[in-house]
Amino acid sequence: MFTLYKSYCPVVSPFDPCKPILEKIYSTPPNLYIGFQPPNLPQFTPLEALKAGTLWKPFYDPYFNPFEKTKGGLPR
Structure with a gap:
């Protein structure tokens, strides 16, 4: 199964x-799983790209600590 989170003991x-x-759990970036950059990838607007840290939407990784609590109190 594909996941951006990996673990080891x-x-x-x-x-x-x-x-x-x-x-121990760690996050892997999405660009590891794309062998090359295909043409015509969807892009963020310039302001969104500054906030996201990347211009291309498929390369965006909103890192969440797996031990963080969400607003409802449950782990993500």
Whole structure:
């Protein structure tokens, strides 16, 4: 299944002084999955592009921390 979020399980030592994090999650950018830039991609307006950090809509990645709470109190 395709997802922009990946995870891995780091090595946990019995001698770690802190409670271990058993699963770490990270985000991968969408441009990793597009081999080349096709012509005529949809574009943001110049003001939207400044806010989004990219001109092309398929390359936009609104990063959300998987542990953030939404307004309803549930994780995303």
